[in-house]
Amino acid sequence: MQGSAYAREEALCIEFDVRAGDVEHGGMASSQIKAALKQFGLSEPVARRAGIIAFEGEMNLIVYSDSGGTIRVCVDSEYIEITVQDFGPGIEDVDLALTPGYSTAPAWATDLGFGAGMGLHNMEKNADRFEIHSRLDEGTTISCWVKRRTDDSS
Amino acid sequence: MRLPELLKLTEGRLLVDAKEDVFMDRAYAADLLSDVLALTDEQTTLITGTTSPQVIRVAEILNIVAIIFVRGKQPSDAVLEYALRLGIPIITTKKAMFEICGLMYENGVKPCKDRPMPEKKPSV
Numbered sequence: 526m527q528g529s530a531y532a533r534e535e536a537l538c539i540e541f542d543v544r545a546g547d548v549e550h551g552g553m554a555s556s557q558i559k560a561a562l563k564q565f566g567l568s569e570p571v572a573r574r575a576g577i578i579a580f581e582g583e584m585n586l587i588v589y590s591d592s593g594g595t596i597r598v599c600v601d602s603e604y605i606e607i608t609v610q611d612f613g614p615g616i617e618d619v620d621l622a623l624t625p626g627y628s629t630a631p632a633w634a635t636d637l638g639f640g641a642g643m644g645l646h647n648m649e650k651n652a653d654r655f656e657i658h659s660r661l662d663e664g665t666t667i668s669c670w671v672k673r674r675t676d677d678s679s
Numbered sequence: 680m681r682l683p684e685l686l687k688l689t690e691g692r693l694l695v696d697a698k699e700d701v702f703m704d705r706a707y708a709a710d711l712l713s714d715v716l717a718l719t720d721e722q723t724t725l726i727t728g729t730t731s732p733q734v735i736r737v738a739e740i741l742n743i744v745a746i747i748f749v750r751g752k753q754p755s756d757a758v759l760e761y762a763l764r765l766g767i768p769i770i771t772t773k774k775a776m777f778e779i780c781g782l783m784y785e786n787g788v789k790p791c792k793d794r795p796m797p798e799k800k801p802s803v
Contacts, residue, residue, distance in 0.1 A: 548731070548732070548733075549732060551732065551733050551736070552732070552733045552736030552737065552740075553736065555736065555740060556736050556739055556740065559739070559740055569742070570721075573740065573741065573742065576740040577716050577740060577741075580716065580736070580737065580740055581713065581716065584733070625717075636731075637712075637729070637731035637733060638710055638711055638712040638713075638727075638729035638731050638733060638734065639711070639712060639713060639733075640711070640713075641711035641712070641713035641714045641717075642713070643711075643713035643714060643716070643717045644713050646717070647713060647716050647717050650717070
């Protein structure tokens with residue numbers, strides 16, 4: 526899996542396309558994102574939090590999206606911004622989807638160890654700021670910000 | 680607990696050896712990987728019956744120190760090769776998850792802690 530890197534204003538970004546149903550490669554983008562963040566000089570706890578967010582987002586694209594989507598990670602002087610976007614089917618009840626333990630995962634995903642109903646909650650929990658926008662039949666965009674420096678990692 | 684002691688205790692088989700000396704003082708047991716991602720602390724040993732390719736990638740993201748596959752489960756060669764590259768030891772045992780947890784706990788391995796998260800969400 527190859528990500529494309531580019532500069533955006535004052536941030537450096539890397540973007541990956543993730544295919545729906547591509548279990549075999551599930552997690553590879555996140556592995557590369559975590560490695561890139563560490564190469565970029567970010568501390569292990571911060572790279573780990575960003576890696577968890579990316580991983581949950583990546584698996585959500587694989588398990589739930591109609592046609593896959595993208596994960597974009599941008600690093601500026603203060604924050605790591607992780608954006609996960611798909612183009613459907615959208616989430617009917619976002620508050621319910623954020624509830625720990627709630628899951629609509631199909632059986633094949635549960636067999637792989639997913640569908641604990643913790644994915645979105647994990648993303649929110651590991652982010653300093655979390656936003657989710659979803660419309661039925663249009664898609665879902667999740668944006669998470671992780672501070673580059675935290676009290677336990679500076 | 681170190682690998683030789685763990686192998687003896689669990690009657691386990693070492694599928695991938697560690698690159699460096701590994702010490703296991705905390706563990707977490709689950710088959711659901713999102714639970715693992717939600718609740719594990721640093722330096723955790725993972726006890727699981729899930730053999731999907733994502734197990735090793737979760738282990739990489741979380742810096743898991745060793746993975747013990749229970750109920751005789753054995754991951755694919757691709758997972759083992761990836762583990763070898765990362766230097767994460769892989770053990771398989773025929774014993775069930777509950778028994779492995781009990782044996783390790785009895786021998787001084789403690790549960791991993793829930794990681795505290797920032798209470799206030801600073802604005803960006």
